[in-house]
Amino acid sequence: MDWGTESIGSFMTKHHNDIQPAIDPGTVTQPRPFIVCIVGAFRSIGAGIAHAYANAEANDLVLAARRISGLEQTAAQCKQINPNIDRKVFECVISSSDSVKAIAETTSAHFGRLDVLVINSGSSGHVVLDLTADDPEELINASNVNYFGTFLGVKYFVPLL
Numbered sequence: 001m002d003w004g005t006e007s008i009g010s011f012m013t014k015h016h017n018d019i020q021p022a023i024d025p026g027t028v029t030q031p032r033p034f035i036v037c038i039v040g041a042f043r044s045i046g047a048g049i050a051h052a053y054a055n056a057e058a059n060d061l062v063l064a065a066r067r068i069s070g071l072e073q074t075a076a077q078c079k080q081i082n083p084n085i086d087r088k089v090f091e092c093v094i095s096s097s098d099s100v101k102a103i104a105e106t107t108s109a110h111f112g113r114l115d116v117l118v119i120n121s122g123s124s125g126h127v128v129l130d131l132t133a134d135d136p137e138e139l140i141n142a143s144n145v146n147y148f149g150t151f152l153g154v155k156y157f158v159p160l161l
């Protein structure tokens with residue numbers, strides 16, 4: 001499946017795509033029920049993690065990011081991989097305390113608990129090597145998403161784990 005990473009390996013002439021048995025999620029049996037929340041589940045690594053849990057027969061996936069349309073793509077792909085999976089998609093801004101708290105509360109109300117939390121949302125902003133030319137808002141946003149966002153995810157979801 002295309003996780004939006006197609007161009008990353010374009011400079012390499014030889015690609016290795018086989019999944020070794022030791023890391024093949026299809027060989028894993030989860031205890032049931034098994035509930036996974038992935039923040040940043042639209043495209044790239046986050047979609048890949050969702051696919052892996054769908055392959056490993058997790059029963060319930062909570063998929064979150066800012067764009068619902070992207071999450072719906074990931075959710076549909078997971079259903080293709082594992083028709084028995086239940087998926088919930090939620091709009092979430094990881095740097096917003098209210099937003100993360102709301103998803104944790106909805107997850108708690110719906111499932112009662114959580115087995116795995118993946119905080120994959122991340123931002124590197126526009127990388128500028130000249131400090132004097134850097135846009136401070138880019139750095140502030142990256143810190144809010146990567147640092148404070150991770151704190152908020154842990155704060156509100158750890159009680160469910």
Ligand SMILES: NC(=O)c1ccc[n+]([C@@H]2O[C@H](COP(=O)([O-])OP(=O)(O)OC[C@H]3O[C@@H](n4cnc5c(N)ncnc54)[C@H](OP(=O)(O)O)[C@@H]3O)[C@@H](O)[C@H]2O)c1
Pocket residue numbers: 004039040041042043044045046064065066067068070092093094095120121122123124145
């Ligand atoms: N890909 C790499 O080679 C690489 C290498 C080193 C580290 N990383 C790190 O690994 C993580 C994932 O990488 P990736 O390549 O999968 O990144 P990506 O393609 O940019 O995906 C980021 C995910 O996070 C969501 N997101 C971004 N900002 C958010 C916010 N404020 N609140 C909630 N969700 C947000 C995005 O969806 P929306 O935009 O819809 O919100 C998307 O689902 C990032 O933290 C990245 O820095 C990646």
